[in-house]
Amino acid sequence: MSPVRRKIQRLLVLFAFGVLALNYPLLALFSKAVMGFGIPLLYLYLFAVWAVFIILIAFVAERKKMPRAPYPFTNSRKTD
Amino acid sequence: MLQEWVILLVSLCYLGTLFAIAYYADWKSDRGESVISNPYIYTLSIAVYCTAWTFYGSVGRAAETGAGFLPIYLGPTLMAALWWFLLRKIIRIAKVYRITSIADFLASRYGKSSLIGGLVTIIAVVGIMPYISLQLKAVSTSYYVMVHYPDFEMIQGHRVSSLWNDNAFSVAMIMAAFSILFGTRHIDATERHEGMVAAIAFESMVKLLAFSAAGIFITFIMFDGPVDLFDWASRYQETAKLMKLDVLPGGYTNWFTLTFLSMMAIMFLPRQFQVLVVENVNEEHVRKAAWLFPLYLLAINIFVLPIAFAGMLLFPEGHVAPDIFVLAMPLTEGQNILALFIYIGGLSAATGMVIVATIALSTMVCNDLVMPILLRGLSIQQVDLSRVLLFIRRCSIVFVLLLGYLYYRFIGESYTLVTMGLVSFAAAAQFSPAILFGIFWKDASRRAAISGLLAGFLVWLYTLLLPSFARSGWLPISFLEHGPFGIELLKPYQLFGLTMFDPITHSVFWSMLVNTGLLVGVSLLDRQSTMDRIQASLFVDVYRHSGDTHLWKGKAMITELKNLLARFIGPRQTDRAFATYANTHKIDFTKDMQADAELVEFAERLLSGAIGAASARVMVSSVVEGEVISPEGIMKIIDETSQVLEYSHQLEEKSLELEAATKELQEANKRLKELDRLKDEFVSTVSHELRTPLTSVRAFSEILHDNEDMEKEERHKYLDIMVKETERLTRLINEVLDLAKIESGRADWFMENIDLTEVIREAVASTSQLFREKAITIVELLPTFPINVFADRDRIMQVVINLLSNAAKFSPSEEGTVTVRIYFKKREIRVEVADNGPGIHPEEQKKIFEKFKQITDLRNGKPKGTGLGLTICRRIIEYHNGSIWAESKPGKGSKFVFSLPE
Numbered sequence: 001m002s003p004v005r006r007k008i009q010r011l012l013v014l015f016a017f018g019v020l021a022l023n024y025p026l027l028a029l030f031s032k033a034v035m036g037f038g039i040p041l042l043y044l045y046l047f048a049v050w051a052v053f054i055i056l057i058a059f060v061a062e063r064k065k066m067p068r069a070p071y072p073f074t075n076s077r078k079t080d
Numbered sequence: 081m082l083q084e085w086v087i088l089l090v091s092l093c094y095l096g097t098l099f100a101i102a103y104y105a106d107w108k109s110d111r112g113e114s115v116i117s118n119p120y121i122y123t124l125s126i127a128v129y130c131t132a133w134t135f136y137g138s139v140g141r142a143a144e145t146g147a148g149f150l151p152i153y154l155g156p157t158l159m160a161a162l163w164w165f166l167l168r169k170i171i172r173i174a175k176v177y178r179i180t181s182i183a184d185f186l187a188s189r190y191g192k193s194s195l196i197g198g199l200v201t202i203i204a205v206v207g208i209m210p211y212i213s214l215q216l217k218a219v220s221t222s223y224y225v226m227v228h229y230p231d232f233e234m235i236q237g238h239r240v241s242s243l244w245n246d247n248a249f250s251v252a253m254i255m256a257a258f259s260i261l262f263g264t265r266h267i268d269a270t271e272r273h274e275g276m277v278a279a280i281a282f283e284s285m286v287k288l289l290a291f292s293a294a295g296i297f298i299t300f301i302m303f304d305g306p307v308d309l310f311d312w313a314s315r316y317q318e319t320a321k322l323m324k325l326d327v328l329p330g331g332y333t334n335w336f337t338l339t340f341l342s343m344m345a346i347m348f349l350p351r352q353f354q355v356l357v358v359e360n361v362n363e364e365h366v367r368k369a370a371w372l373f374p375l376y377l378l379a380i381n382i383f384v385l386p387i388a389f390a391g392m393l394l395f396p397e398g399h400v401a402p403d404i405f406v407l408a409m410p411l412t413e414g415q416n417i418l419a420l421f422i423y424i425g426g427l428s429a430a431t432g433m434v435i436v437a438t439i440a441l442s443t444m445v446c447n448d449l450v451m452p453i454l455l456r457g458l459s460i461q462q463v464d465l466s467r468v469l470l471f472i473r474r475c476s477i478v479f480v481l482l483l484g485y486l487y488y489r490f491i492g493e494s495y496t497l498v499t500m501g502l503v504s505f506a507a508a509a510q511f512s513p514a515i516l517f518g519i520f521w522k523d524a525s526r527r528a529a530i531s532g533l534l535a536g537f538l539v540w541l542y543t544l545l546l547p548s549f550a551r552s553g554w555l556p557i558s559f560l561e562h563g564p565f566g567i568e569l570l571k572p573y574q575l576f577g578l579t580m581f582d583p584i585t586h587s588v589f590w591s592m593l594v595n596t597g598l599l600v601g602v603s604l605l606d607r608q609s610t611m612d613r614i615q616a617s618l619f620v621d622v623y624r625h626s627g628d629t630h631l632w633k634g635k636a637m638i639t640e641l642k643n644l645l646a647r648f649i650g651p652r653q654t655d656r657a658f659a660t661y662a663n664t665h666k667i668d669f670t671k672d673m674q675a676d677a678e679l680v681e682f683a684e685r686l687l688s689g690a691i692g693a694a695s696a697r698v699m700v701s702s703v704v705e706g707e708v709i710s711p712e713g714i715m716k717i718i719d720e721t722s723q724v725l726e727y728s729h730q731l732e733e734k735s736l737e738l739e740a741a742t743k744e745l746q747e748a749n750k751r752l753k754e755l756d757r758l759k760d761e762f763v764s765t766v767s768h769e770l771r772t773p774l775t776s777v778r779a780f781s782e783i784l785h786d787n788e789d790m791e792k793e794e795r796h797k798y799l800d801i802m803v804k805e806t807e808r809l810t811r812l813i814n815e816v817l818d819l820a821k822i823e824s825g826r827a828d829w830f831m832e833n834i835d836l837t838e839v840i841r842e843a844v845a846s847t848s849q850l851f852r853e854k855a856i857t858i859v860e861l862l863p864t865f866p867i868n869v870f871a872d873r874d875r876i877m878q879v880v881i882n883l884l885s886n887a888a889k890f891s892p893s894e895e896g897t898v899t900v901r902i903y904f905k906k907r908e909i910r911v912e913v914a915d916n917g918p919g920i921h922p923e924e925q926k927k928i929f930e931k932f933k934q935i936t937d938l939r940n941g942k943p944k945g946t947g948l949g950l951t952i953c954r955r956i957i958e959y960h961n962g963s964i965w966a967e968s969k970p971g972k973g974s975k976f977v978f979s980l981p982e
Contacts (some may be wrong), residue, residue: 008165015161022154022339024332031325035314038307040323042147043385050157050378057161058371 010060014053021049082416084227087423094424095258095431101282102262102275109274116277117361119368124281125355126373127288129156129346130380131211131433132218133501135287135426136403138381142388143402146322151335153381155342157374163366167347167356169519171363173622178688181440182353182511183448186533187694189518189619190526191612194694197448199530200511203537204350204444205480206545207507208437212484213491214500215430216255218403220248222426225404226419229411252485255434256478263439264473273439277359280436283428288380290425294406295383297418298390302409306386313389318396322389330582337585341502344509351433354440438477445476447692455698465647469690491552502584503544509588510536513596517603522616526609528602536595539575543587547572638675640703641683648690648699657686680704758930769812769947773805780805815948822955829959834873835866836909836980840900843880850888854896858884861901867909869980871960879953879964883913883976886949890917890974908962908979916973925966929954953978 020026030045037044105115115121133152141149170185179185183204187197224247262276303309313319321327328334346352360366391405400408407426410419450472513532517524549555550572563571570576573583575590608616645654661682662668675683680700687696780798784790790798821827844860851858869876880900887898899914920928929950950964957964957978968974 011161011164015158018154018158018161019339022158023336027325027335028332033314033320033323035310039310040314042323042325046147046150046154047378047382050154050374053157053161054371054374054378057374061164061367061370 007060007063011057014056014060018049018053021053022046082226082420087223087226087420090420090424091427094427095254098279098282098428098431099258099261102279104275105278106275114274114361116274116281116359119365119372121277121281122360122365123369123372123376124284125277125359126352126369127284127376127380128280128355128432128436129349129352130284130287130377130429131501132215132222132426132430134380135291135429136218136222136406137214137501138384139388139391139405140401140403142322142384143392143405145328147325147385148328148335148338149384150381151338152342153377155339155344156346157377158339159343159346160370160374163370168363168366169622170347170515171357171360171366173519173619174357175360175363176622177618177693178685180358180447180689180692181444182348182350182515183444184688184692184694185353185357186511186514186518186529187448187692188688189615190514190524190529191609191615192694192697193526193530194448194452194698196526196529196533197444197692197694198452199533199537201441201444201449203507203510203533205441205483206537207504207510207540208350208441208480209483209487209504210491210500210545210548211504212434212437212481213486213488214504215434216248216252216485216488217500219251219427219430221404222407222423223247223251225407225411226423229408248488249485252481255431256438256481258431259435259438259442259477259481260474262435263442264470264477272359272361276435276439277355280355280432283432284376286428287425287432288376290422290428291380291406292383293418294410294422294425295387297413297415298406298409299383299386302394302413303386303390309386309389309393312393316393319389319392330585333580333585334582337582337588338502341505341509341584341588344512345505348511348515349437349504349508350440350444351436354436358440434481438480441480442473442476445479446472447690447695450476451691451695452698455695466650466690469648490554491548503548506544506584506588506591507537507540510540510591510595513592513599517596517599518616519619519622521603522613522620523603523608524599524616525603525606526612527606528599531602532595532597532599535598536591539591539594540587543572543575543590544583547583636675636680636700636704637673638679639673641675641680641700644699644703645683645686648687765947766816770809773809773812777802777805777809812948815952819948819952819955822952822959829872829875831870831872833868833870834876836869836871836876836902836911837862837865837867839873839877840880840902840911843877843884844900847881847884847888850885851898854888854891854893856888856891856893856896856898859897859899861899863902867902869909869960869982871980872956875956876960879956879978880911880913882949882953883978886976887913887915887917891915892917904982905979907982909982910977910979912975912977914973914975919970919972920966920968920974921970922968925968928966929964 027045030042032041034041108115116125138149138152173179174185177188179188183197183200186200187193190196262279263273299306299309303312310323314323325332325335330337347356387406387409388402391400391402391409394409394412395405407419407422410416410422446469451469454468510533513536514524514529518529546555547560550557550559558566560572562568568577573586575586578586578589581589642654642658645657649657661679665678667679684696684700687699690696691699780802784795784798818827840862841860844858848858850856884898884900888896891898895916897916899912901912901914903910903912954964957980960980962978962980964976964978966974966976
């Protein structure tokens with residue numbers, strides 16, 4: 001697979017993950033009157049997913065092209 | 081409380097700073113240095129997305145719905161994940177075809193249709209109207225708050241009857257003046273505004289800093305950090321309920337709708353398209369912007385909830401509108417300077433949006449609405465059109481802002497900021513099907529795009545815009561409650577009885593349904609025109625074409641082209657552009673009078689930058705003579721796929737041919753090597769063969785020479801041997817010569833019709849002596865009739881004699897029998913010579929036809945011939961297109977067969 005196509009596929013999967021995580025029904029699991037670290041659970045979840053999502057975009061988008069596999073190294077030096 | 085003049089002065093100073101920045105950036109760019117050419121400025125310019133809506137409205141919405149303000153920023157974050165390939169493709173298209181606006185983009189994609197361009201422009205202007213009025217409302221309200229706080233009666237009731245006392249109107253006019261200064265100083269062929277982008281980026285920094293300052297002050301100085309705030313808030317039912325999503329009007333469906341709307345808005349709002357695509361300097365900047373911009377959104381939103389809760393705890397009576405919490409709290413605390421800074425932040429959020437939106441819209445109104453009409457309807461032959469263009473753009477800026485002001489004046493009062501903004505978002509979403517399908521699906525057709533856009537727009541108008549008129553009393557409210565003319569089924573908020581959605585979701589659902597449905601449906605039924613197909617291919621396969629396809633066929637005079645351009649973008653710019661072109665293409669315009677296709681296309685693209693693709697096409701056609709579009713150009717684009725297929729097919733064939741050729745070459749090489757080896761062998765064998773008789777001749781002659789007194793009888797015997805050896809020598813040399821002649825193709829062949837039977841009889845007769853000597857029986861099984869073949873008589877005779885003498889040689893004396901016969905098999909005439917000798921080992925059967933491969937007689941170990949006879953036979957038979965082979969089993973005699981074609 002070419003690096004470009006691989007990147008596009010990763011971004012599409014990331015997008016799908018984001019849409020799922022930030023919508024019903026997953027979102028409903030966190031809509032509770034509970035505090036986490038003194039912050040309402042819903043807010044904590046939303047901002048945490050948001051931050052993670054940004055980090056993942058940065059990770060995928062900024063990744064340079066995959067290094068090409070080096071050509072098979074042949075030791076052609078004579079050993080006499 | 082601050083004096084009014086202080087606020088005014090600071091506002092004007094801020095706007096002056098903006099202008100200075102813009103001027104500096106333009107000045108730099110004229111010198112070829114771009115201050116905006118980096119991903120960070122690009123990201124900040126995209127942040128024009130965060131308007132007064134974000135600055136004031138988010139807190140307001142958070143105070144009503146808790147996390148309900150967030151989808152507006154989560155949508156763009158999600159979309160940013162797709163930017164790397166979606167946005168980059170759009171940018172590439174826009175760069176290659178010099179797209180100036182979203183209307184231009186769609187008009188270009190769908191066959192350079194000015195109808196689409198006009199339609200998109202109208203949708204954009206009408207759709208953006210509420211959004212601009214939102215900014216006016218925010219600025220004017222914040223100004224009132226700054227001036228009159230804490231006199232809430234003044235703030236709430238600042239309705240003024242006179243236009244000239246109306247603060248919002250002044251704001252609108254100041255902004256119009258500002259936009260005109262920014263965006264329409266001169267007509268630029270590139271249609272990029274470096275100064276504007278620099279100013280916008282600066283504004284984005286200011287608004288982020290101002291909002292963060294407010295957030296830090298409220299959260300950490302007025303309260304003891306967010307944990308303390310949330311702890312307080314969780315004790316009161318009013319605020320605690322905001323910590324769940326149950327308060328969201330429309331529930332999760334609404335959440336999803338807002339996410340979707342903002343996903344579309346970040347790409348397809350005219351101003352977002354302007355900064356994302358048109359003003360983009362380098363498409364590689366998208367890579368960084370794709371995560372920096374969401375980060376900006378996260379940063380500007382992180383204090384929204386704390387501020388909202390703080391405001392609700394501080395003003396529980398509800399006399400302060402949540403939309404102004406962010407200003408009201410510092411003012412309550414007496415922090416006037418901080419409040420002023422926050423006010424400037426809000427001002428920058430609003431002005432940024434208004435400047436970019438009006439410039440984008442004015443370009444669209446000018447290029448896609450007014451110009452096509454002007455170019456068709458009026459005679460504008462000898463007018464300097466660049467002034468006309470500027471005039472139209474300035475007017476459209478004023479017009480757009482006036483529209484926004486009117487909407488604010490008559491409708492905006494009854495809405496919160498966010499609700500107004502969402503109406504615009506829903507309008508911008510109407511562009512998304514036409515664009516997204518348009519850049520990935522070639523079959524999306526012009527008629528389909530028109531019907532989709534139009535239907536979507538009308539549904540939006542009916543289900544969102546008209547109800548806002550009704551709610552403000554400009555239409556009877558019964559229109560909302562009972563439907564038009566009392567038709568319940570047509571109630572704008574419950575169209576066809578669909579009652580399960582909130583108004584926004586309801587409108588988005590219906591409008592997107594008809595929009596996308598018509599776009600796809602009509603495309604499938606429609607037949608595209610040639611122009612449609614070309615543009616569709618150019619857009620969808622932009623990475624393959626990249627603008628190097630030459631569509632124009634007709635010729636144009638260079639001077640005419642230049643005059644045309646000069647009228648739109650001014651003579652100086654035209655001269656400069658043509659000079660650059662002449663330099664890069666090594667053309668001397670003083671010599672060439674005729675413009676070639678490439679130059680015409682260059683001129684058209686230059687013109688598109690100024691007046692849009694559709695109008696540019698019309699104008700260029702007017703000076704080009706001859707066929708407008710070359711059939712070759714069309715075929716090249718449309719048939720690209722089949723061409724690629726054809727090409728790959730050819731490649732495949734070539735590679736197969738190459739493979740075959742390689743194989744042949746390898747075989748030929750192998751044969752050559754073998755031949756070389758055989759030649760060496762031949763030379764050494766021949767020398768060896770020649771040496772044997774020579775040695776014996778020499779030995780006997782020496783004996784004769786030394787012994788002169790030898791007896792006559794003995795001398796005779798020796799001489800006899802010598803004669804025989806020389807005969808053998810001669811025969812050998814003859815045969816070598818013969819073979820060499822045949823092999824080199826220098827032999828003479830006398831081809832004629834001969835009677836094979838007769839040839840064989842003669843051969844048998846001439847070898848009968850051999851048979852008689854060894855008392856071998858010879859059996860002739862020959863037909864009584866003649867068999868005609870076309871052959872060289874002597875050569876065939878030579879073959880038969882050779883075979884017969886071989887047979888004689890190898891048959892045992894006394895009981896040997898040699899059979900010669902002719903028969904027909906497989907459409908061939910075959911001659912067979914069979915003996916009952918010792919036979920030939922299977923491995924040797926093929927070798928015996930090679931040179932000097934004679935069968936060593938097992939009985940006495942001495943070869944009985946020259947070793948060339950059978951080789952010569954094979955050459956002769958092969959020359960006659962026949963073949964020769966041996967069939968034998970050791971101990972059971974052997975058969976030599978040769979065949980000749982009939």
